[in-house]
Amino acid sequence: MLTADQMRILPDFFKDIPDPRSRSGRRHRLSAVLSIAAGATLCGMKGYKAMAGWA
Numbered sequence: 001m002l003t004a005d006q007m008r009i010l011p012d013f014f015k016d017i018p019d020p021r022s023r024s025g026r027r028h029r030l031s032a033v034l035s036i037a038a039g040a041t042l043c044g045m046k047g048y049k050a051m052a053g054w055a
Contacts, residue, residue, distance in 0.1 A: 001043055002039050002042055002043060007035070007039050010034075010035035010038055010039060011029070011031040011032055011034075011035045012031075013035075013038075014030065014031040014034040014035060014038075015031045017030060017031070017034070036051065036054075036055045037051055039054075040054040040055065
């Protein structure tokens with residue numbers, strides 16, 4: 001499991017990745033989306049539905 005402090009710093013690791021999505025389709029920062037996906041994966045979630053449930 002990830003601690004709250006570990007989850008808080010995850011976006012820092014992804015902040016320099018350029019966002020390829022069009023501006024009209026963005027609801028959340030790419031670093032936040034990648035952080036949630038990474039956190040869910042590290043906690044054993046498999047697939048986007050499990051990741052969404054974890055988030």
